[in-house]
Amino acid sequence: MTIKNRFLTSYIGGIIIASVSILSILCIVFYVTTGSVPTPKILYKTFxxxxxxxxxxxxxxxxxxxxxxxxxxxxxxxxxxxxxxxxxxxxxxxxxxxxxxxxxxxxxxxxxxxxxxxxxxxxxxxxxxxxxxxxxxxxxxxxxxxxxxxxxxxxxxxxxxxNSFLEFLTKWGIIIIFFILLVSIAAMLFLNQLLHKTIINPLENLGQTMSEIKEGDLMIKAPTMPANTAREVHELTANFESMRSALLVSIQEQRNLEKNRKDLIASISHDLKTPITTIIGYVEGLQEGVAETPEKREKYLNTIHSKSLALNRLIEELFLYSKFDAEAVHFDFERIQLAKFLTHIVEEFQLYNREVQLELNVVEDVYVHIDRMQMNRAVTNLIENSMKFKKPTEPLCMILEVEVVDDLVEIVIKDNGQGISELQLPYVFDHFYRGEEARTSTTGGSGLGLAIVKQIVEKHDGHVKIQSKLNYGTTVTIILGKA
The missing domain is CATH 3.30.450.160 (Beta-Lactamase)
Known part of the structure; x- marks a missing residue:
């Protein structure tokens, strides 16, 4: 049964049940008090x-x-x-x-x-x-x-x-009954038309829209409802429109993921092919006796070793990124004094990279809730990224400082490196994104370093932002809650 017929049946049934109930109660009361069946004439005579x-x-x-x-x-x-x-x-x-x-x-x-x-x-x-x-x-x-x-x-x-009511009914009863029936039918038709206009038609239009969306046309919007449409239908239409918008966003995200997947395959293919080709070439050179002198063989072996290490780093980053993406990495948060944490990172880098000037500015009484290992990875990735893109004409200078703003703690990492162009800046935290300038055999990373940094910071309920200007250096800020 359609909604319209259900409403119509409900109206008629409600009227009939109410009328019969009232008449039954009146008849029972009259019979109990008078002992006679309440016909119209008896009612009138009693009156x-x-x-x-x-x-x-x-x-x-x-x-x-x-x-x-x-x-x-x-x-x-x-x-x-x-x-x-x-x-x-x-x-x-x-x-x-x-x-x-x-x-x-x-x-x-x-x-x-x-x-x-x-x-x-x-x-x-x-x-x-x-x-x-x-x-x-x-x-x-x-x-x-x-x-x-x-x-x-x-x-x-x-x-x-x-001039009694009964006599009046005797003369005009048929006409009155006919008139009442006519008015009742007109009222039911009016209510039915109103129901059709305010509920049935909007639902039918919405159903038609759903059918078109089912065929794949997601760009069609929900029909505009008249002002007198039932509130529930308005809410249903609004929810449908929200669902359609969410579906469009989901499809767009799916397309972006598909594009990222293709970019990943292209990037990984490029990054794997280059070192593997180099390794194969040098191994074949050793097998064929091209490297005749010990010095040349040593050079070939060093190249094979360095390319193998690059391959291993790439595989490790891919594995780590996939674990982050699948939320398979466990975070062990603890309250840590930020000065000691950053001091340890700076001392470790200065131990192995003495050519990098690394300055630390942080107050002693700043505490944060972090996972020590993962945040170490995030800061280390940022420092290594600065080292990859330093200027060839001057030494790399970096400053790590901490700023406290209300209940937030900002870890700021500045460098005087090559910087990033304005066109590339909005995309540097995207998965697998790398500027064309970065795609070299010496500095080209996997494109996952900054994406991993963003994932780690977001797991700490924080966020990361970047400011940069080409040839004038880069500033990355990690914003966390104060503990």
């Missing part, structure tokens, strides 16, 4: 029995009752009938009965109907009020039963024609 008399009715009734009590035969004479005509001028009706015969009734009443519907004779006059049907017209009455002088039964009734 009129409890209504009080109007002053005109009460006066006319009292006058006729007094006559019936003291001189009942007088009701049959002409003079008394004139009195009745005076009563009738007050929009009242009068009936006088003698035994089973109607001896007097007001003009407009139907005698046959009066005989049929005349109330029962009640000597004690317990039931004096009620409703009588006369040729389809309803009258409420007040009755007094008595005996004539000859002991024959007599009754006098004062009637008031009711």
């Amino acid at each position: 009129t029995k409890q209504r009080s008399l109007s002053p005109e009715e009460e006066l006319a009734y009292v006058e006729l009752r007094n006559i019936a009590k003291h001189d009942p035969d007088k009701l049959l004479v002409q003079d008394t009938q004139k009195k009745m005509q005076q009563i009738e001028e007050k929009s009242l009706e009068v009936i006088i009965r003698h035994e089973e015969e109607i001896v007097y009734y007001s003009e407009g009443l139907v005698e046959k109907s009066l005989v049929v519907h005349f109330p029962m004779f009640d000597t004690n006059n317990i039931e004096t009020k009620g409703t009588i049907d006369n040729a389809g017209g309803l009258y409420r009455y007040i009755k007094f039963d008595f005996y004539y002088s000859d002991k024959s039964k007599g009754s006098v009734l004062v009637l008031k024609k009711e």
Whole structure:
């Protein structure tokens, strides 16, 4: 069943259940209190029995009752009938009965109907009020039963024609029912149209959009919803649009990963092919006896050794990067004094690279939560990167300093090296990115060094930024939280 039909069924079912429930409760209450089934006529009669008399009715009734009590035969004479005509001028009706015969009734009443519907004779006059049907017209009455002088039964009734709801329904009921049904159907059609406009149509349009996206057209946007569309449909459309945007981002990321994969294959192929080709060439040279002198053989072996070391470093970086990328590296964080940590790194480099001027500026009381080994790797990668791209015409000078800004600690590494062009600067932390200037056999890295640095720093809930200008050196800043 469609949503539209479900809503329509719910509307109709709700109306029917509510109506039947209310009527059932009213009928049960009426039956318990009165002991009779509540038909419309019984309901009306019960209502009129409890209504009080109007002053005109009460006066006319009292006058006729007094006559019936003291001189009942007088009701049959002409003079008394004139009195009745005076009563009738007050929009009242009068009936006088003698035994089973109607001896007097007001003009407009139907005698046959009066005989049929005349109330029962009640000597004690317990039931004096009620409703009588006369040729389809309803009258409420007040009755007094008595005996004539000859002991024959007599009754006098004062009637008031009711412009009652029941009579109104009798005459106009079919039209009213038809009108109510017409209004109900119109209201249901209006609600159905409103439902269709605010819920069904937007959902159908959204479904059409989903079908087009299923076919691969992710650029199509969700349809614009009218202002009166249901809030839930607006939320569904917004969520769908968010999903579509996220899917586009995911696809773009997948394309970037695919491009990175291709770049990786191209880079690795290049970096592996060059040293392997060199190694093969020198090994073949040794096998064929090209290196005739001990000096030449020593040169060949040194070249083979250096290329093998380069290959090993490349494989290690690839393995490390893959572990970082798969989040397979465990980080053991500890609270460390930054001055001692950086001092150890600087002393280690100065021990093996005396030609590099490395200056350290750091205060003693700065602490951070870091993984000692991994952060050592990150700082070492940055220093080695500076050494790879130093200027050939002047010695490399580096400064390591620590700055504290509020709750953040900045580890700043400056050098006077070759610098990085503005075109390359936004991409240096991307996976496998290397500038063309870097792709040499002497300085060309794997393109993973800075990417690994970024991954390590981000695992410490920090971030890294770089500033550089070609031929004017580079500044890299690692920003961490203060411990």
